Amino acid sequence: MAKMGKKAVHFGAGNIGRGFVACFLHNSGYEVVFADVNGDLIDTINATPSYRVIEVGSEGTSENTITNYRAINSRTHEDDLVDEIRTADVVTCSVGPNILKFIAPVIAKGIDARADGPEQTPLHVIACENAIGATDTLAGHIKDARNTSPERLDSHHLRARYANSAIDRIVPAQDPNAGLDVTLEKFFEWVVDKTPFEDVGIPSIDGINWVDNLAPYIERKLYTVNTGHATAAYHGYNRRKRTVFDALQDKQIMAEVRGALTESKNLLVAKHGISEDAQIAYMNKIIKRIGNPHLEDAVERVGRAPLRKLSRKERFVGPAAEAAENNMPIDYLLDAIEMTFRFQDVEGDDESKELSAIMSDNTPEDVVAKVCGIQATEKIYPRLVEVVKRVQDDSRED
Numbered sequence: 001m002a003k004m005g006k007k008a009v010h011f012g013a014g015n016i017g018r019g020f021v022a023c024f025l026h027n028s029g030y031e032v033v034f035a036d037v038n039g040d041l042i043d044t045i046n047a048t049p050s051y052r053v054i055e056v057g058s059e060g061t062s063e064n065t066i067t068n069y070r071a072i073n074s075r076t077h078e079d080d081l082v083d084e085i086r087t088a089d090v091v092t093c094s095v096g097p098n099i100l101k102f103i104a105p106v107i108a109k110g111i112d113a114r115a116d117g118p119e120q121t122p123l124h125v126i127a128c129e130n131a132i133g134a135t136d137t138l139a140g141h142i143k144d145a146r147n148t149s150p151e152r153l154d155s156h157h158l159r160a161r162y163a164n165s166a167i168d169r170i171v172p173a174q175d176p177n178a179g180l181d182v183t184l185e186k187f188f189e190w191v192v193d194k195t196p197f198e199d200v201g202i203p204s205i206d207g208i209n210w211v212d213n214l215a216p217y218i219e220r221k222l223y224t225v226n227t228g229h230a231t232a233a234y235h236g237y238n239r240r241k242r243t244v245f246d247a248l249q250d251k252q253i254m255a256e257v258r259g260a261l262t263e264s265k266n267l268l269v270a271k272h273g274i275s276e277d278a279q280i281a282y283m284n285k286i287i288k289r290i291g292n293p294h295l296e297d298a299v300e301r302v303g304r305a306p307l308r309k310l311s312r313k314e315r316f317v318g319p320a321a322e323a324a325e326n327n328m329p330i331d332y333l334l335d336a337i338e339m340t341f342r343f344q345d346v347e348g349d350d351e352s353k354e355l356s357a358i359m360s361d362n363t364p365e366d367v368v369a370k371v372c373g374i375q376a377t378e379k380i381y382p383r384l385v386e387v388v389k390r391v392q393d394d395s396r397e398d
């Protein structure tokens with residue numbers, strides 16, 4: 001039974017938004033106001049008094065029913081949304097890391113409209129994206145002079161506080177006939193840095209693991225769950241597999257996934273002092289999770305946005321560049337990077353089309369600098385250039 005009284009504004013009423021974040025907020029007593037730009041989705045949310053979050057796995061199926069929500073179109077009803085943010089307790093988002101700059105202006109207006117005296121606790125802002133420091137990125141856009149007047153910055157902390165998070169739950173694309181219902185895996189992890197909220201009160205959201213130092217959690221998550229999942233997806237895509245489950249039935253793909261995860265494990269163990277045994281157990285658990293036969297997870301969904309996934313701080317280049325600097329092996333990570341560079345012109349994926357144009361119009365050296373953000377002085381550089389050159393040569397032969 002939900003407790004009542006608090007309000008959260010959540011940007012992005014998609015899979016993670018409805019299936020994970022809003023579900024936890026609802027179960028913790030928050031009314032959830034979704035902000036999205038998809039008009040049909042907004043109408044459906046406002047016309048549907050409840051939806052189900054259905055957890056599936058080898059242990060069976062269980063359900064949560066979500067109620068007490070509304071939705072606002074952030075494109076057409078900005079003033080209403082500003083008012084909701086002015087009076088909210090929490091703002092969360094799961095829109096994709098590249099969209100944060102677009103949601104920042106309205107959040108800035110809502111924050112600016114809040115009282116900054118003792119009568120109102122600062123708004124708690126938590127971005128729930130697969131990216132290191134996503135809340136910091138969002139805060140940077142909000143505090144940009146175009147969105148918040150520089151004279152208001154000194155007192156901004158009285159109106160808003162920002163905490164980074166790591167969010168982990170596999171939510172595949174949903175059956176188009178399922179309405180608002182979301183089917184997802186049972187496992188979840190939502191870890192949030194508590195330090196920015198300590199003097200003003202930590203929001204009570206059941207299920208969050210509040211920590212003092214988020215860095216090891218987020219790197220471990222991104223460089224294990226997302227590295228493994230994306231490795232399976234890109235190898236699977238290039239071998240014409242339909243789902244991640246199908247991909248993992250292929251022994252060679254499974255060996256690539258294990259290889260990439262072993263290479264990232266070496267780095268994580270050395271860097272964060274995680275025990276080797278614990279990281280191997282975590283790796284095995286992740287391989288089991290991504291191979292969940294109950295989730296119909298298409299390789300195209302997991303591989304979506306290859307330019308983001310090939311960028312410097314992301315799941316492949318991030319661990320590979322650091323491992324290379326420390327003279328650790330990176331052959332499997334490079335294989336996965338190569339498969340990602342081959343994820344071009346995929347139906348419905350704009351970044352895969354952009355990648356294809358970048359590969360046609362640039363030298364391998366320029367691709368590595370532009371896409372991966374790697375400089376010629378870094379140890380990984382010549383190996384990445386080799387990978388890009390191979391993919392370009394193969395495309396020219398086709």
Ligand SMILES: NC(=O)C1=CN([C@@H]2O[C@H](COP(=O)(O)OP(=O)(O)OC[C@H]3O[C@@H](n4cnc5c(N)ncnc54)[C@H](O)[C@@H]3O)[C@@H](O)[C@H]2O)C=CC1
Pocket residue numbers: 011012013014015016017035036037038041074094095096097099102103128129130167168169170171172
């Ligand atoms: N699906 C998953 O398994 C997981 C996803 N994530 C992260 O969560 C984020 C969202 O992923 P999904 O929920 O899978 O994507 P999704 O595509 O299902 O949902 C994204 C939602 O954001 C909305 N949106 C786009 N632009 C917007 C804007 N300017 N203002 C407001 N809403 C906007 C879209 O209309 C859509 O409803 C991504 O950063 C992803 O990396 C993190 C962990 C797991």
Ligand SMILES: O=P(O)(O)OC[C@H]1O[C@](O)(CO)[C@@H](O)[C@@H]1O
Pocket residue numbers: 130167168169170171225226229301302303304305
């Ligand atoms: O947009 P991205 O980075 O692929 O995020 C979604 C991914 O996050 C994960 O759910 C892991 O938490 C992956 O399973 C999923 O593919």
